[in-house]
Amino acid sequence: MVKHHRALGLATAPLGVTCGIDIANGHPAQPVTLVRPHAAARAARFFVEKFPGRSMYAVKANPSPDLLQILWDNGITHYDVASIAEVRLVARTLPGAILCFMHPVKAEEAIRDAYETYGVRTFSLDSIEELEKIMRATNGATDLTLCVRLRVSSDLSKLSLASKFGAVPGETKELLFAARQAADALGICFHVGSQAMAPDAYANAMERVREAIVEAAVTVDVIDVGGGFPSVYPGMEPTSLERYFETIHRCFESLPISYSAELWAEPGRALCAEYSSLIVRVERRRGDELYINDGAYGALFDAAHIGWRFPVRLLREPASNTREMPFSFYGPTCDDLDHMAGPFELPADIRAGDYIEIGMLGAYGAAMRTAFNGFGSDETVIVTDEPMASLYVEPETEVASNVVTL
Numbered sequence: 001m002v003k004h005h006r007a008l009g010l011a012t013a014p015l016g017v018t019c020g021i022d023i024a025n026g027h028p029a030q031p032v033t034l035v036r037p038h039a040a041a042r043a044a045r046f047f048v049e050k051f052p053g054r055s056m057y058a059v060k061a062n063p064s065p066d067l068l069q070i071l072w073d074n075g076i077t078h079y080d081v082a083s084i085a086e087v088r089l090v091a092r093t094l095p096g097a098i099l100c101f102m103h104p105v106k107a108e109e110a111i112r113d114a115y116e117t118y119g120v121r122t123f124s125l126d127s128i129e130e131l132e133k134i135m136r137a138t139n140g141a142t143d144l145t146l147c148v149r150l151r152v153s154s155d156l157s158k159l160s161l162a163s164k165f166g167a168v169p170g171e172t173k174e175l176l177f178a179a180r181q182a183a184d185a186l187g188i189c190f191h192v193g194s195q196a197m198a199p200d201a202y203a204n205a206m207e208r209v210r211e212a213i214v215e216a217a218v219t220v221d222v223i224d225v226g227g228g229f230p231s232v233y234p235g236m237e238p239t240s241l242e243r244y245f246e247t248i249h250r251c252f253e254s255l256p257i258s259y260s261a262e263l264w265a266e267p268g269r270a271l272c273a274e275y276s277s278l279i280v281r282v283e284r285r286r287g288d289e290l291y292i293n294d295g296a297y298g299a300l301f302d303a304a305h306i307g308w309r310f311p312v313r314l315l316r317e318p319a320s321n322t323r324e325m326p327f328s329f330y331g332p333t334c335d336d337l338d339h340m341a342g343p344f345e346l347p348a349d350i351r352a353g354d355y356i357e358i359g360m361l362g363a364y365g366a367a368m369r370t371a372f373n374g375f376g377s378d379e380t381v382i383v384t385d386e387p388m389a390s391l392y393v394e395p396e397t398e399v400a401s402n403v404v405t406l
């Protein structure tokens with residue numbers, strides 16, 4: 001159920017108080033997801049206006065239909081989908097959207113259905129077998145944009161995508177050549193890994209693209225730099241996205257490709273990380289360990305399984321004035337794996353019954369939720385206050401809002 005909660009968004013009221021109103025009224029026993037449509041809208045507009053090419057949203061980062069609609073309303077017209085279920089979801093939610101099937105290993109039935117029923121014309125591949133599969137599934141279509149995925153380094157990213165997909169140097173020449181024969185438009189794509197912490201991740205990958213083009217001597221119509229655009233988390237504060245865009249643009253301009261070649265990107269995380277956060281309740285405290293009501297099998301998969309740190313704040317009125325100390329979290333299931341090491345900095349007097357907001361969960365948070373062990377909740381509240389961190393709010397604005405909210 002979605003409730004609108006405008007009171008939470010009053011810029012003049014301290015956040016602890018406004019969130020406190022909600023909690024005082026409800027004392028929610030289940031985790032509550034807060035969504036911030038304005039933050040997703042701002043991210044979409046930023047990419048649409050500033051990325052020097054086309055931005056398509058990587059749906060897997062957060063497939064919420066409400067979010068898809070917000071991105072569409074703010075200028076995102078193309079969507080990177082990886083399964084037939086994602087194809088159907090986006091087609092149903094946004095009938096005008098253009099879908100690109102960018103998973104390099106697809107089911108043949110999925111390709112056929114995407115092509116025939118949903119008008120999908122763009123597919124990625126990283127092997128001759130996949131190329132043959134695509135040609136079989138589309139009855140030798142001559143209107144395809146085929147993007148050959150190259151394997152590139154994930155060294156500058158927090159989450160590797162370097163071992164599973166992508167053609168390696170010995171394979172690219174033959175593959176680009178074969179795809180060129182079959183395609184109406186030929187693309188080259190890659191993924192530098194998620195949460196790329198430096199623009200050079202893209203510069204290095206573009207160097208691989210250059211080598212591949214020179215070696216195969218083919219005409220390339222599309223360069224797709226994939227996802228990997230970062231968001232902000234504790235201990236992970238990247239430079240501005242404009243710097244990433246500048247690097248990509250400079251490399252793109254210097255590639256041996258035709259004047260009419262297009263530049264694409266597939267941002268997932270960067271478009272939706274700021275979209276949502278989660279309010280959890282502390283059910284028990286044991287020293288510096290807090291037992292909270294969401295975890296590894298809920299929206300906190302990354303916090304548990306890859307040690308991702310998210311910003312946290314205690315929602316208590318009056319606010320605690322105790323010093324902060326590091327805590328780790330246990331989730332609600334009966335499983336030792338349901339543990340999030342953090343550290344999460346919270347006031348030292350935190351206790352059972354307190355509520356915590358965990359920020360920046362819009363990407364790969366809600367999308368990973370399960371109902372394992374009977375936990376988890378769909379309760380969602382729309383708020384209009386600022387996310388706990390932002391790559392899109394000008395620094396001056398950020399300082400000003402911190403003065404108000406802290």
Ligand SMILES: *Cc1c(COP(=O)(O)O)cnc(C)c1O
Pocket residue numbers: 058060061080102103191193194195226227228229266267268269270
């Ligand atoms: C996951 C994925 C993305 C999105 O990656 P982010 O790091 O979230 O931007 C884009 N393209 C492909 C092919 C992906 O698998």
